[in-house]
Amino acid sequence: MVETRKEPEKDNPADASRRSFLKVMMALGVGAVTIAVARGAIQNLIPQSVGTSSFPTLTLVNATTGAPIKTNDLTVNNPAAVIFDYPLQNEPNFLLRLGDSSGNDVAISPYNVQIPATGGTFKSPGGVGPYKSVVSSSAVCQHLGCTPPSIHFYKPGTTIPNHPGHSGSANTGFINCNCHGSTYDPYKGFSVVTGPTKSPLPSVILAWDSSSDTYAVNSMVGPTIYGHSDDLSGGNPLSSSSQADVTTISD
Amino acid sequence: MTEKDQNEIIKILNDPQPLPRKVPDYMRRRGGMWYWTGAMVMFAFLYEVITGLVILFYYQPTAAYASTENFLNSTPFGSIILTTHLYGAYAMIALLYLHLLRNLFVGAYKKPRKNQWISGILLLLMTLAVGFFGYSMSGDVLAANATGVGKGIAAETPVIGSYLEGIFFGNGTTASLFQRMLGWHIVLVALIGITFLGHFFLAEYNTIMPKRSESNYRTPLVDRETSTYRPWYPYNMIYMVQIALYTFAAILIIPSVVVALPGVPTLFSPFPQVAAGTSFTGPLYPPWFLLFVYKAMDFQVSSIIDPFWATVIFAGAPLVYLLLIPFLDRNNSLSMTDRPVTVALGIIGIAYLVGLSIWGALTPALFIPDPEVLLFFVVIGVALFVLVELAIWSIKHRKTRFRDPAKVYILLAMTGISAFGTGSLAIPSLITFKPVYDIPAILLAMITAYLILLDIASMRTAETVRPMEPVSSDMKPVTYVLISAFLVFAAIVILFIITPLNPSVVSQEAGYGIGLGLLLFISGTLVKIYRKTEYGE
Numbered sequence: 130m131v132e133t134r135k136e137p138e139k140d141n142p143a144d145a146s147r148r149s150f151l152k153v154m155m156a157l158g159v160g161a162v163t164i165a166v167a168r169g170a171i172q173n174l175i176p177q178s179v180g181t182s183s184f185p186t187l188t189l190v191n192a193t194t195g196a197p198i199k200t201n202d203l204t205v206n207n208p209a210a211v212i213f214d215y216p217l218q219n220e221p222n223f224l225l226r227l228g229d230s231s232g233n234d235v236a237i238s239p240y241n242v243q244i245p246a247t248g249g250t251f252k253s254p255g256g257v258g259p260y261k262s263v264v265s266s267s268a269v270c271q272h273l274g275c276t277p278p279s280i281h282f283y284k285p286g287t288t289i290p291n292h293p294g295h296s297g298s299a300n301t302g303f304i305n306c307n308c309h310g311s312t313y314d315p316y317k318g319f320s321v322v323t324g325p326t327k328s329p330l331p332s333v334i335l336a337w338d339s340s341s342d343t344y345a346v347n348s349m350v351g352p353t354i355y356g357h358s359d360d361l362s363g364g365n366p367l368s369s370s371s372q373a374d375v376t377t378i379s380d
Numbered sequence: 381m382t383e384k385d386q387n388e389i390i391k392i393l394n395d396p397q398p399l400p401r402k403v404p405d406y407m408r409r410r411g412g413m414w415y416w417t418g419a420m421v422m423f424a425f426l427y428e429v430i431t432g433l434v435i436l437f438y439y440q441p442t443a444a445y446a447s448t449e450n451f452l453n454s455t456p457f458g459s460i461i462l463t464t465h466l467y468g469a470y471a472m473i474a475l476l477y478l479h480l481l482r483n484l485f486v487g488a489y490k491k492p493r494k495n496q497w498i499s500g501i502l503l504l505l506m507t508l509a510v511g512f513f514g515y516s517m518s519g520d521v522l523a524a525n526a527t528g529v530g531k532g533i534a535a536e537t538p539v540i541g542s543y544l545e546g547i548f549f550g551n552g553t554t555a556s557l558f559q560r561m562l563g564w565h566i567v568l569v570a571l572i573g574i575t576f577l578g579h580f581f582l583a584e585y586n587t588i589m590p591k592r593s594e595s596n597y598r599t600p601l602v603d604r605e606t607s608t609y610r611p612w613y614p615y616n617m618i619y620m621v622q623i624a625l626y627t628f629a630a631i632l633i634i635p636s637v638v639v640a641l642p643g644v645p646t647l648f649s650p651f652p653q654v655a656a657g658t659s660f661t662g663p664l665y666p667p668w669f670l671l672f673v674y675k676a677m678d679f680q681v682s683s684i685i686d687p688f689w690a691t692v693i694f695a696g697a698p699l700v701y702l703l704l705i706p707f708l709d710r711n712n713s714l715s716m717t718d719r720p721v722t723v724a725l726g727i728i729g730i731a732y733l734v735g736l737s738i739w740g741a742l743t744p745a746l747f748i749p750d751p752e753v754l755l756f757f758v759v760i761g762v763a764l765f766v767l768v769e770l771a772i773w774s775i776k777h778r779k780t781r782f783r784d785p786a787k788v789y790i791l792l793a794m795t796g797i798s799a800f801g802t803g804s805l806a807i808p809s810l811i812t813f814k815p816v817y818d819i820p821a822i823l824l825a826m827i828t829a830y831l832i833l834l835d836i837a838s839m840r841t842a843e844t845v846r847p848m849e850p851v852s853s854d855m856k857p858v859t860y861v862l863i864s865a866f867l868v869f870a871a872i873v874i875l876f877i878i879t880p881l882n883p884s885v886v887s888q889e890a891g892y893g894i895g896l897g898l899l900l901f902i903s904g905t906l907v908k909i910y911r912k913t914e915y916g917e
Contacts, residue, residue, distance in 0.1 A: 273687055274532050276657065307744075356552070378658060
């Protein structure tokens with residue numbers, strides 16, 4: 130069948146320019162709609178920030194028994210990851226009692242920690258407790274955010290996977306992240322030993338009460354916890370306002 | 381595209397004939413499977429949608445790991461659905477790569493299929509992203525790390541990083557993280573579906589890509605339908621049913637066998653690992669299809685330029701190159717000898733992808749100094765480039781003749797990959813003498829030797845160019861009747877065997893999965909026999 134559709138009449142130049150003008154107007158109209166919709170959609174999709182307003186002071190307690198942690202509850206050079214969330218629920222921290230290769234407590238002094246990423250420095254708090262050997266830091270790797278058990282402490286003399294230069298006798302006690310091999314030195318304020326990380330682990334400031342032999346967590350110092358715009362946002366606040374629960378992930 | 385071709389396409393489009401189009405008969409004959417890699421991807425996608433919708437009834441973002449484990453261990457047939465959903469995704473990705481490479485080497489990105497190629501690359505990107513979110517949703521220890529890495533890379537994006545992190549991974553709480561990942565997993569699947577419709581429509585619009593000899597290896601390669609073409613229904617439809625049955629069969633059988641095997645490496649485990657935050661000592665692998673980016677993070681250069689830029693260089697740049705291929709390779713020849721650079725870069729790309737992945741699997745988180753990185757990229761790149769250019773030169777100047785150059789290229793590429801794999805495995809094998817490395821190294825060495833023999837053989841026989849003799853495998857019709865009767869008998873036996881299996885016990889479910897896969901395989905074969913005897917295809 131032959132179609133008997135009416136052919137459009139030949140354009141004169143005025144018609145052609147009117148047509149292009151109308152096309153541009155249509156495109157602009159659709160463009161305006163797109164911008165308005167995109168703005169709304171993006172603003173809607175960005176989640177509300179959650180967090181807390183200040184660092185709380187919390188007593189460290191055993192998560193199962195609820196009893197405060199005493200010095201004897203902490204094993205020197207414990208290869209298992211002893212961790213507690215602070216200041217938010219998704220911010221785990223290591224609780225370490227450091228010793229030498231024969232298992233005697235080592236007093237940890239404050240240390241001027243370099244931040245290679247920014248070139249800045251900060252002073253780490255140093256050890257607390259009867260032997261000044263208890264320290265704490267964020268347990269979120271500063272490279273790409275791996276958490277225990279992927280990142281944990283390797284006690285002096287042990288083998289660190291894929292780190293021949295820091296294994297065995299060369300291992301004076303390091304925290305290593307098995308995700309991409311970043312290594313930190315907890316004896317020197319959790320400073321960077323090997324990359325790929327360019328930032329030390331943020332230190333947690335602890336306080337020890339000599340009369341009751343209990344530990345409290347006060348605040349943090351150093352770089353921001355990995356994955357957070359600041360330490361106090363990007364997670365739900367802890368459920369308790371008086372204590373922080375300490376758990377152990379066995380190795 | 382000339383105006384004549386354009387007019388022809390418009391004419392075909394306006395013809396009142398049903399979509400999809402008729403195709404030439406040889407596409408359904410022996411070896412015609414290479415024309416249907418896209419259909420296989422589509423059926424794998426379909427399988428993923430169906431099983432994914434079932435899992436959606438059970439998955440709880442607020443209890444990601446627990447609900448996954450519960451579905452796996454306590455829900456009847458949960459293990460089959462979840463493990464085949466995972467392996468169906470693996471199959472879709474693997475088939476997607478196959479589809480991509482086939483179309484790269486035959487030059488399908490050329491006129492008039494530029495937009496089809498670009499939409500295909502976008503589909504690849506979205507499929508890998510969906511795979512990433514899906515993998516992360518189990519909430520196991522590996523997923524937790526993969527999520528952390530994905531979040532970290534998103535957050536490092538200049539200017540908009542924190543917004544991207546929030547949009548894709550939520551506000552930092554675990555509940556919002558899994559809610560968002562579930563959301564994106566589904567939204568991206570919907571986007572894949574829509575983009576696929578466009579991709580499929582373009583395939584119909586540009587006509588299905590016929591043999592390159594149809595247009596004497598020149599663009600535009602358009603299928604000029606003749607009256608000899610058989611109608612789409614029933615011939616092609618039944619062929620599609622056959623491909624679907626075979627694809628589903630493979631997706632069901634492979635993971636069910638893997639479930640039944642002891643000591644499957646973490647990388648290919650069909651189950652989630654232990655929950656995040658509990659003791660785990662194995663290597664912290666990402667999903668296997670992201671191993672190449674994972675290894676790139678261990679490079680010295682990556683620790684200097686930050687993970688985001690490392691991702692941009694090692695994953696983003698190849699993707700951009702793939703998108704640009706139709707604009708870079710603009711001549712009108714579809715012959716591989718006229719596209720030496722694109723062909724060489726394609727082969728080098730395969731070697732990099734496979735090499736980096738094997739490297740990442742063998743040395744997880746081992747720091748690689750820059751000289752070694754440079755050695756890897758330069759040696760493989762230069763050696764393969766020179767080899768491919770030499771091969772193309774000698775073919776073009778008639779020093780070597782092949783009956784079927786495409787087959788020889790594929791053979792050479794496989795030899796290269798296999799040789800590289802052997803080399804990578806031989807080093808740890810010789811150092812450690814661990815069976816984990818020894819056995820694959822020996823196997824791969826044997827495969828390499830076999831491939832080299834094939835390479836030599838294909839070049840030898842090619843010296844005397846002779847026409848391919850049709851392989852006659854026609855049997856008497858009665859034989860087919862007997863075979864199909866036997867197959868149905870076997871199917872009934874399988875049905876009897878698998879029916880009493882307990883669908884809530886993982887090991888018995890694996891048996892059910894294998895049985896179901898075999899039933900699909902038998903059905904596919906019955907369709908094939910029907911086509912052979914009734915349609916002569």
